Amino acid sequence: MFDKGRAEVLVVGAGPVGLFAAASLVERGIDVAIVDAEWRGTGMSYALGLHPDAMALLETIGLAEPLRSAGYEVRRLAFYDRQERVAEVDYAAVDGPFPFLTILPQSALESALEAWLKKRGVEVRWRHRLADLSEVTRPVAAELHRWDEETVGYPIAHHERIVEKVIPFQADFIVGADGHASFVRRRLKIDFPKLRPPSLFAVFEFEADGDLDHEARVVLDERGISVLWPLPGGRARWSFQIEDSPEIRADRIKSRLSQLGRWVFPALDQDRLDRLIDERAPWYTGRVREVVWSVAIRFEERLAAGFGREAAWLAGDAAHLAGPVGLRSMNVGLREAGDLAARLAKILRGSGGPELLSEYDAERKREWRRLFGLEGGWRSGDGAPAFVRRDPLLALSLLPASGRSLDALAAQLDLHPEAPAPRAG
Numbered sequence: 001m002f003d004k005g006r007a008e009v010l011v012v013g014a015g016p017v018g019l020f021a022a023a024s025l026v027e028r029g030i031d032v033a034i035v036d037a038e039w040r041g042t043g044m045s046y047a048l049g050l051h052p053d054a055m056a057l058l059e060t061i062g063l064a065e066p067l068r069s070a071g072y073e074v075r076r077l078a079f080y081d082r083q084e085r086v087a088e089v090d091y092a093a094v095d096g097p098f099p100f101l102t103i104l105p106q107s108a109l110e111s112a113l114e115a116w117l118k119k120r121g122v123e124v125r126w127r128h129r130l131a132d133l134s135e136v137t138r139p140v141a142a143e144l145h146r147w148d149e150e151t152v153g154y155p156i157a158h159h160e161r162i163v164e165k166v167i168p169f170q171a172d173f174i175v176g177a178d179g180h181a182s183f184v185r186r187r188l189k190i191d192f193p194k195l196r197p198p199s200l201f202a203v204f205e206f207e208a209d210g211d212l213d214h215e216a217r218v219v220l221d222e223r224g225i226s227v228l229w230p231l232p233g234g235r236a237r238w239s240f241q242i243e244d245s246p247e248i249r250a251d252r253i254k255s256r257l258s259q260l261g262r263w264v265f266p267a268l269d270q271d272r273l274d275r276l277i278d279e280r281a282p283w284y285t286g287r288v289r290e291v292v293w294s295v296a297i298r299f300e301e302r303l304a305a306g307f308g309r310e311a312a313w314l315a316g317d318a319a320h321l322a323g324p325v326g327l328r329s330m331n332v333g334l335r336e337a338g339d340l341a342a343r344l345a346k347i348l349r350g351s352g353g354p355e356l357l358s359e360y361d362a363e364r365k366r367e368w369r370r371l372f373g374l375e376g377g378w379r380s381g382d383g384a385p386a387f388v389r390r391d392p393l394l395a396l397s398l399l400p401a402s403g404r405s406l407d408a409l410a411a412q413l414d415l416h417p418e419a420p421a422p423r424a425g
Helices: 016-027 052-059 064-070 106-119 183-187 246-253 270-280 328-348 355-371 386-390 392-397 403-412
Strands: 006-012 032-035 072-074 076-081 084-090 101-103 128-133 140-152 158-176 194-209 215-221 224-230 235-242 257-260 263-266 287-303 312-314 378-380 415-417
Touching: 006 016, 006 328, 016 032, 016 106, 016 328, 032 128, 052 064, 052 328, 052 403, 064 106, 072 224, 076 386, 084 386, 084 403, 128 158, 128 183, 158 183, 158 328, 183 312, 194 270, 235 270, 270 287, 287 355, 328 355, 378 392, 386 392, 392 403, 392 415, 403 415
Parallel strands: 006 032, 006 158, 076 215, 158 312
Antiparallel strands: 072 101, 076 084, 128 140, 140 158, 194 235, 194 287, 215 224, 224 235, 257 263, 378 415
16 A cells, blocks of 8 residues: 555556556556656647557456547548558458547546546555665665645746655565656666657647548658548647758747647647648648647657566556557557556466566567567568558558557558567567
8 A cells, every 4th residue: 555655566657558557457456556756647648549459458447438438439541642542441350349549638548547546446646756766676665756846936936846755665566657758767777779760740639620530541742741630529630740940949949839748849830730731631621720739749769678677667658669650659558568467466476477577578579679670570562552662661650550450450551571470468
């Protein structure tokens, strides 16, 4: 129990991956504490979709149907090579009870998971930052800092965080689901190298006029990738890959900023959205009634050299970052969280040994190396669209799916793995 300063597992980070890790552990009878350095959950975020495999995981704790009701089902993904529609994939080819992509805000997923935990007596400890870890052998000794804000400064006041309380905490295992700047990963001294240069996207969420008929659309041209996502509640989202520019840098200087989760990015105006649509997707005839929010956001591809050691393990963005179209980092992270929870529960209840965690590390790295094209490889067949033949790995990154669902969608583009897919775990 948190108030006793002890739990079997301490989950660090209360985003979707950390929350699902905690829920999966609670479902297996494990005593869990979950902390997050922020004062609340995500307000708006880029993450917006659940893969079929992720919905199947959420079904195990009874949340799939409520989330399905709150979301919007994308059943097809259309591809445009410049202005011409050249291919589509249909989620009907995916085996299982959820042959679609479920589009909903990350905040809705987080709220559902947090409520599930609270109903079972587990409260997320917001404003609790992991400040230190001992050597990561069982049991792990951690130091948590509970913070508050105070107003300082004259004549211009501003807020500063102060440490309100230092809390010694002990756990058999630590799950680091604390995002790309993971304290747990840094404490383990695990390298987190960039795999490719970062890409910059202009993202606009807006009130839309017109129905996209359960279809998302991906446009490829010499300027990069553009994606149109239908959202619940009559909204839609355009994401355009763009070059950095003096105009974007000026927005940073002028503090025209939007907050996305805990991070702040330059905001963009509707005139820029109108120009981008005219240039990149003139076939789009829907009317933009009102831009709700917009950002220029940079995406990276990274993969940790390892997923943990001894009693501290990683899942989600703490271990990998991926491009924005495939929606993979969170979705595969949910599967990692469920897999890791099952392994930790077996160890804690005496039905498994540390080799389970060595296998977790090896399988997760193998899967991500395959997704990033670092091993295994992907090949296009003679019937593949031109954009797939030009760059099979790029085409793979544009498919919002993972595991066996990814293979089912890729096959529709005549795109196939060189080697068998790793066990999903």
